[in-house]
Amino acid sequence: MSAIKSQTKSIRQLLSNVKYGIDFYQREYEWRRSNIEELMDDLEAKFISSFDLTHERMRVRHYSHYFLGTIITVKENNQNYIVDGQQRLTTLTLLLILIHHMRKGSSSIADVSSLIFSENYGTKSFNSRTFASRS
Numbered sequence: 001m002s003a004i005k006s007q008t009k010s011i012r013q014l015l016s017n018v019k020y021g022i023d024f025y026q027r028e029y030e031w032r033r034s035n036i037e038e039l040m041d042d043l044e045a046k047f048i049s050s051f052d053l054t055h056e057r058m059r060v061r062h063y064s065h066y067f068l069g070t071i072i073t074v075k076e077n078n079q080n081y082i083v084d085g086q087q088r089l090t091t092l093t094l095l096l097i098l099i100h101h102m103r104k105g106s107s108s109i110a111d112v113s114s115l116i117f118s119e120n121y122g123t124k125s126f127n128s129r130t131f132a133s134r135s
Helices: 011-015 033-048 057-062 086-103
Strands: 020-022 072-076 079-084 117-120 123-126 128-130
Touching: 011 086, 033 086, 079 086, 086 128, 123 128
Parallel strands: 020 079, 020 128
Antiparallel strands: 072 079, 117 123
16 A cells, blocks of 8 residues: 655645546536635635735735645556545636636736646647546
8 A cells, every 4th residue: 555645735736737637437527606606705715814905916925825625646657646626626727727718918817827738749738637547
């Protein structure tokens, strides 16, 4: 049995330049509007609790963190798999895709593309993808 390691990671650390497989046994994406609204409300409330109009943008990095919940991954045959947290990570990826599209024509929005996809020899691919099996 492999060792279990617990780490606190930011979304950037969790999603940047990492490929995750979503195995065939994982349930399909099931979050409804109410689940997404709850997550958005929680993120907004956490941000607002630290926000001040006089703060410079760089100060945001020192705002208190939001606990997204436990995300469980496993590495098998040199591939990372999401075991628990797929619904949350998929929702965050969808939100990041929206931000990515909003960025077009606006230099004030951060580049989040490395959290969504990566490029290898000119070919882009999503950082999360479904596998038919682990074989």
